[in-house]
Amino acid sequence: MQPNKYSKLGQQGIGLVEQALLVFIALATIVATGQAALHIWEMRAVTVADLLLLFLYLEILTMLNHYLSSGTLPVRYPLYIGIIALARYLVLDIKELEAWRIFAVAASILLIAIAILVVRYGHVKFPYSDGPEQDHHSK
Template sequence: MIPNRFSKVTQRGLGIVEQVVLIVIAGATIFAVFQAIFHIWEARAISVGDLLLLFLYLEVMSMLNHYLGSGNLPVRYPLYIGIIALARYLVLDVADLDAWRIMALSGSIFLIAMAILIVRFGHVKFPYTDGTDLQSKQ
């Protein structure tokens, strides 16, 4: 089926919007990194929470870089970000958390880590094809 003219224009427009949003996300992330570094500089101390926040920003930038370079986004990147975000929450609020919430957060981190392993195993065991293999077998 040949895409019609409206479909092509819409696809091009969505591609432009996508690029603009990615640039906004990249700019906001870089700005947030500088804010975090400035906060560390003013406090004259670095906490584990600060380091985990910088790792969060680093993972977001890495995800953006990979997406812009390849045009696809592995599901692992958001999972890594989720683990770091939960770990940061756990580290920062451990004094205010009851035992059940700590167990729930730890279990959530464990489940996300297992999901990453399953995704990696599936990717290695059952690699993606671009569709050319299917066409050649028919």
């Protein structure tokens, strides 16, 4: 199907909204990072939970940077963020969690790590072609 002038206009409009949202997410992440740093400064102590939160923000910024520079988003990035978020949850709530919940969160982290390995293996073993079906993703 050939795009008409309205579908091109719609694509451009959606692209502008997408870019604006990405900039907003980046700015919100930078503000959140500043708030976390201010909290660390006020407490005069750095905890593992603080570091994991900063790593979450770093991964979000890395993911945004990669998306803005390449126009693609590897599925690994959200998976990394998921692992860090689950690890932070464990660190923060370990004293209040029942054993089965700790096991479930740890198993979730393991499953996500396995998923990352599978995705990486698939990407190396079966790389994407630069065929015509990818042309619309790079624009």
